[in-house]
Amino acid sequence: MSKFKKKKGGDLPAISTASLPDIVFMLLFFFMVATVMRDSTLMVKNQLPAADQIQKLDKKDRVMYIYAGEPSSRYTEKYGSQPRIQLNDKFATVSEVGAFVLSERASKRQELQNVLTTALKVDGDTKMGLISDIKQELRKVNALKINYTTRVGDYSQNID
């Protein structure tokens, strides 16, 4: 008649996994809400330069994107390694920028057509010549609000 009777069985009770679905659902909803689907696949190298005096870009429906940079490795064979412009899902020449902007503008709602911003996502190693050409084309179609998309960082990262 010992007072200190051994408790029956030394093994741990099974951990209830009933709340697992709840936790997973919570994570799921977080990612569903936070996700922004990419609408075009990048075909160019896109290492953005760094800047720290930046402003947030407008809402997504008021922005059109122009990418530029060296074609990424799987396209270099076909398109060479000279920096190129990418509009939506294909490579384009400078002269196509104007038409692209006009068609993008036409596809937006009436009240947004005057407040559109053009975001230039250009690889840091591109030469300014190409960018000046793009800017010239944008001026021709009166798309004057632009944004040089950068990543957050100190300017000194740009100088090597």
Place this chain on the structure above:
Amino acid sequence: MAKRSAPEVNAGSMADIAFLLLIFFLVTTTIETDSGLNRKLPPIEEIEDPPIIKQKNIFTVVVNKNNQLLAEEELTDISDLRALAVDFLDNGGGEGEEACDYCQGDRDPSSSDNPDKAIISLKNDRETSYKVYIAVQNELVAAYNELRDREFSRLFPNEGMTFVEASKKYSDPRTSIDEKDRLRPKLSEVKLLFPQKLSEAEPSKTN
């Protein structure tokens, strides 16, 4: 007839389904880096007779094809550019009608008259690297922001924030409309004191 109870639905596989969805969204998520330097391009129409601007009111910044920076025709390091631009904008060398009572600069008569007259002219070569161009742009915007911050905290000390913070708050969609209406006149007042006059020349050809 005995009432039959509905059989219990087995929810054991719910976690699996949720995991599957979770992994899909994890993989497709890209954290967008959508912020950058906002700029406005000049309209393409040629101005018939361009206004005459005194040479002393122009601060020329040139980036050449070797990514070297020339400020006022002197070879400069990018780290000095911000201070040089601030000195130029804040100089306030004008007299009489062109005097600038809020400037704290040296009042050097050979530099700019007042911030409203002062123009920074940026010129780059077609061979200039985009990275360096952005660095220069960043520093010039920083110079304007520095001065605007100073004026903002001088004029509105009880706001408890800088110009940059206030404009960030203003453009934040979560800020209430009342708050925006309150901030708007303050922001535009400071902007008027130091208007961003950054002119970009068309790039020079290398050959």
